[in-house]
Amino acid sequence: MGNRLDKDLAEDEAQDATGCAYCSEKVRLVSFKQLNPGDHICQGGRSFLRHMNRKQKNLYTHHAIVKKVICENLNDHSAVLTLIHYTDTPYDTNLKIRETTETRDLRLDEMYLVRYIHRKFQPNQVLDRAQKLLEHDPKYSLVSLNCEHFCTCCITGEEFSSQSENVIEKLKNALFSIVKVVSKIVRFCDITADDVANVVKKLSMNVSLLRIAAAAFSGLVLIVSLTTNIVKHSLLCNKVKNDRICKNCYNHKVRSMWFSLIFLSFPAIANILVGLLITSGPILAGILVPLSVLSLVMVWGSNKFCQVVRSPFTGDKIRVDDVRNVQVGDVILYQYYKLLHEAVVSSVDSHTGSKLGKVHVIHYGTKSLFSTREIIKEELKINLDKMEIFKLDYSCYTVYPPEEVVLRAGQRIGEKKFGVFTNRSCHFCHWAKVNENFDTILTLDQGKYPFFHLADFPHQVFKDQSTYRPPSTSLIKKTWIKIKSEVRDGNAIQFTYRGHLHKGICTKVITTETARELKLNVVHYSYQEHLGVHEVREEAISFDLSVENVYIYHYHPAHRYSRKEIIDRARTKIGEKKYRKFSRNSSHLVEEIILKDKEEVINSPSELCEGDIVSFFYWGKRHKAVLVSIDEDNGDKKCSMQVIHYGSLSGVRTVVEEKRVIDLAGHNLRKVNFSEYFTYPGNMVIKRARKRLGEQKYSLFHNNSSQLAHWAKVDSQIKDI
Structure with missing residues (x-):
C-alpha cells in the first residue's frame, strides 16, 4: 500500500533517521505526567466497551496525537487533553481529522502511550505534520487510512495499523480453516459411500469430483498465499531502502512470514496428495483426522512460536572490529556452544592491540550443552580473527548506568530458573540493561502547561457524562x-x-x-x-x-x-x-x-452531605438514592435518612421521598463516587430530584433508581469550545 498521507506532506524536509512503526510498544499510562506534546496515545473505542472481572474489554482501539496537556492539581489521574485525530462530533457524524479538547480520567479511560524505538520525526515535527494533515483533510478509510495510520505516519513516515494487519491475518487463517472443513466433507462423503453399498456406484463419481475440487481449492489457496508473501517481501525491501522499517524488524517479519507459510502449507499440500492419491475410505479417514489436528496446531502455533523465540531486544547489532570498543555494562552477542548467545560485560581485564582481549561476562552459562543452566560469571577470551562479536545498540532505550547494569546482573548470579522461551540469557541481559520501571514518570513543563481543579474548570470541553461508563482495568x-x-x-x-x-x-x-x-x-x-x-x-x-x-x-x-x-x-x-x-x-x-471501590463504605453520618448519592439494600438488592438529609446515629450504629428514589408505592414503582433506617454496623450504607464527572451542587441535586416526585415511568433497564440518581447528580449538558 502506498503512503497516501505522504502526498500531503511531500514538502517536509527529508530526514536521515530510520522510522519504524513495527517495533513500537504500548505502555499503560499511570499518570498524565508521562504525556508530552507530540506523543501518540491510544485507548479502547467508545463502542462495544465493556467491563468484565475488573478488566476493560474493547473491540478496537482509537489513536490520537497529543497537542497539549493540562493536569488536575489534586491528582495526576485527570487531565484536559488537546488531541488531533480522526473523530466525529455530536453535530457532524463524518469521521475527519479534527482538533478537539477533551477531559480524560484514568479511572475510566484505559489509555496507553505508544513508544517508538525508532521515530523518524521529533515531537515538534510530529505536531507540524499533524497540523498539515488537519488542513488537507484526507478521506477516512477503515482498512487503509484510519486513526492509527494517521498517527504512525506523523511519527515514523510509514502508514501502519496493527489492527488492520491482525484482521487480515485472521482472515487468512480462516481461509485455511475452510480447507480443513472441505477435507472433512470429502472424508465424510467417502465413508458414507463405503458404508452404503446400494449407492456406491451412484456416489463414486460425485466423491471423486469432490476430491478433485478440494485438491484444486487447496492448490489455489497455496498459490495465492505464496504470491502474497512474494509481494509482501518486495514491499518490505522497499521500506528498508526508504528507511521506513528497521533492519531488525525487517529480518523478524521476513522470517515469521515464510515460517508461517511453511506451516500453513502442510494442510493444503496434504489435502492435494491425500485427496487425489488415496481412494479407500478408512485409510483416508485415518490420515485426515490426525492431519487436521496437526495442521490446526501448526496454524495456531506458528505466529506464537515466532514471538516467544524472539529476543526482547529490537535495536541494531553492531559488529565489533576493535576489542577496545567493548566497555563495562555492554551487552555483547557471540557464539556459545555453536549458538548465538548474549552476555553482560562485567569487567574488561586486558586487550592486546585491536583484535585480542580478555573480558569477564555474566550470563546464563553451562558446563555442557545439556547440563543445568545457571547465571555465572566467567572469563571470555576474544580473538576477532577467529570469532565474531556484536555489540547490541541500546541507544534507543532508557538504560541504567554501566555500573548499575553490572550490579543488577551480579545480584542474579547463582539463579537456576532457565526457561527456553521466557528466561534465556537474552531476557536476563535485557532486564539488567533496560529500565522498564512503569513508575518512572516524565514531568511536564509546569509553567507552560499549568494545573487546574476539575471542579473549577469551565464546561468548555467535551466530557463523557454517560451513566454506565466502564472503569479501566485495575x-x-x-x-x-x-x-x-x-x-x-x-x-x-x-x-x-x-x-x-x-x-x-x-x-x-x-x-x-x-x-x-x-x-x-x-x-x-x-x-x-x-x-x-x-x-x-x-x-x-x-x-x-x-x-x-x-x-x-x-x-x-x-x-x-x-x-x-x-x-x-x-x-x-x-x-x-x-x-x-x-x-x-x-x-x-x-x-x-x-483496590478502591466505586462505592465507599460509610461508618458515620458525618461522612455524608446533602445531595450525595447513597447505596443501600432495598428489597434484598443494592439500590441507589439521592440523600436529602441524615440524622446522627443514636449509639446503636443505626441512622435515619431522608432519600428520594424509585420506591414501591402500593405495588407501583414511583419516585418518592421517604425516610429509611440503615444499620451502619453491617456496612450497609455506601456513598457513590462521582469524582470523574461534572456534577451539580448538593442543593441543586435535591431540587432536580424533587421535580420528578410522583413519576411512575420505571423501567428495569432504561429508567431505574440508579439512572434517576445519575440524572439528578451529573451535569450532562454538552457545551462547545
Missing part, C-alpha cells in the same frame, strides 16, 4: 521478582503456599545478607493446622530467589490506596476467619485491601 501487569530490591512495602505478592499459588500483602521487607534471599512480613490467609481453619495473620516468610518464583501484582494508582493505607488496611484484617475456597480466598482478600 491490574497493570504481573512481574516476576528477580532481586529483593524490586519488592516494596505494600506490594501484592504471589507465591507458592502449601503446594498452591497464594497471594498476600507485603507489610515489611526484612534485611538479608544476599540479594537472592528474600524475607518478608506478609499478611495473608494462613492455614492453622491445629485448628483446621484459615485465618488472616501477619507472618515472616523467606524465599530463595535462585530457585523459587515470587511475583508482584502492580495495580493502577488510580484504583488503589497509597502504600501506607494498604499496610494499615491489611493489618485491620488480622484475625479474620471468613475464608471460602471459591468466594473468599487469598485473591479476594488482597483485592479488597488494595
